[in-house]
Amino acid sequence: MYVLGIESSCDECAASVVKDGNFILSNIIATQIDLHKPWQGVVPEIASRLHTRWIWSVVDLAVKEAGIKKEELGGIAVTNRPGLVGSLLVGLSFAKGLAWSLDIPFIGVDHIRAHLYAPHLENDISYPYLGLLVSGGHTVIAVVRGFDDIEVLGTTIDDACGEAFDKIAKFYDLGYPGGIAIDKLALEGNPKAFRFPSPNLHKGDHVYDVSYSGLKTAVINQLDQFLNPGFEKTKENIAASFQKRAIDILIKKVKRAITNTGIKTVVAGGGVTANSYMRSSLTGLWEVKTYFPSLELCTDNAAMIAGIGYQYLKSGEVSDFSENAKARVPSFKRGYP
Incomplete structure (x- = not known):
């Protein structure tokens, strides 16, 4: 199954196509580092506006670089927590619209879990x-x-x-x-x-x-x-x-x-x-x-989102269009639901 991953939780606008949870076919990361450098930190309003401008071209490039058509996608995985709400909403809204237009399922992904999944993309663990x-x-x-x-x-x-x-x-x-x-x-x-x-x-x-x-x-x-x-x-x-x-x-x-x-x-x-x-x-x-993970997969990226998203979709778990962005994760102290 080809899964499109979308990551926009902070200042990286990223999209990736991963096959069967561990074969990375494309991994596009449009970084905003230079645009936030004058403040030596991420400015949330700037980040969300840049995501809005870049998201379509980044996704389009990821699909083209994977050598497939959008109609061949079996599902879409997108970061829905945690992160900057404005940035998250750009990726989540785009994923919903694309999933609806292609009539395929999508799944909202916690990118903390995805970070721990990233090494699985390159290793048998x-x-x-x-x-x-x-x-x-x-x-x-x-x-x-x-x-x-x-x-x-x-x-x-x-x-x-x-x-x-x-x-x-x-x-x-x-x-x-x-x-x-x-x-x-x-x-x-x-x-x-x-x-x-x-x-x-x-x-x-x-x-x-x-x-x-x-x-x-x-x-x-x-x-x-x-x-x-x-x-x-x-x-x-x-x-x-x-x-x-x-x-x-x-x-x-x-x-x-x-x-x-x-x-x-x-x-x-x-x-x-x-x-x-x-x-x-x-x-x-x-x-x-x-x-x-390799250095490219250490920071926020969409390959890890697509990879873990495949595992959710394979198990039959999907999100509906009421799915919303969440700035924080539940408290770590009582486990991690």
Whole structure:
């Protein structure tokens, strides 16, 4: 079955055609990075207006590059949560109209689940595994027993990991997007220059949870307090020290989850999984098999939407035309319905 995926949750206008859930025939991503760069962050109104202008041409190009006609599509998958409501509505409305015109089913997809599915597009991965979702808006550690069967073990109690990267990069004018800029600068810095703190969370319910607000505050407002003797306050040293601490916080929790669950496979997804230090840290875990999406599939893309959408459609699940966009996902703390 050919499934068209549409992703417009934030500032990427993307469309992809995937065959049978894992064969990517096209993957078009129209990025808005340069247009948001003056603000060093996504401006929601600009993003939604650009999606409106670009969506038709992006979808048309994805279908043409796949070498098929629209009439050959068996279904459409589209991101319906979480994200910027204005941006989500553009993709969702377009998907509804196209599905109606072609008389084919469509399915609204949670793109958090889709990020965890992304590595399946390039690898044969068996369930269960530990899923690690790290992006600008979400940080989640979960046991994944199926494409739609996720038990959340821990999440951030405040800021997401990617958000901390973005805010620190913006404050020190390190570059945009922040995650990429910090990763590059860190290669030229010394991670021992600053002794930034780790969060001291309570036991019990927080055994797998993470926190980034304190680390973000330390890097931005208390820099002198954590500078080690003999080092300079360079942008490179700030980037290297912050990056190491931010990723090490996650790796510590992942190690604990591996020990407690006995699951020796870790599958990572989301924009921060493109970070070179994260990849090397996870890959270096002893006796653990790790899977990452390729760099193109780390950030928001439509191939992951089409891939997981195929699984829903194959199981008989479809959305009706009353489906609406949702800015947030349900609380991670009580599972993930």
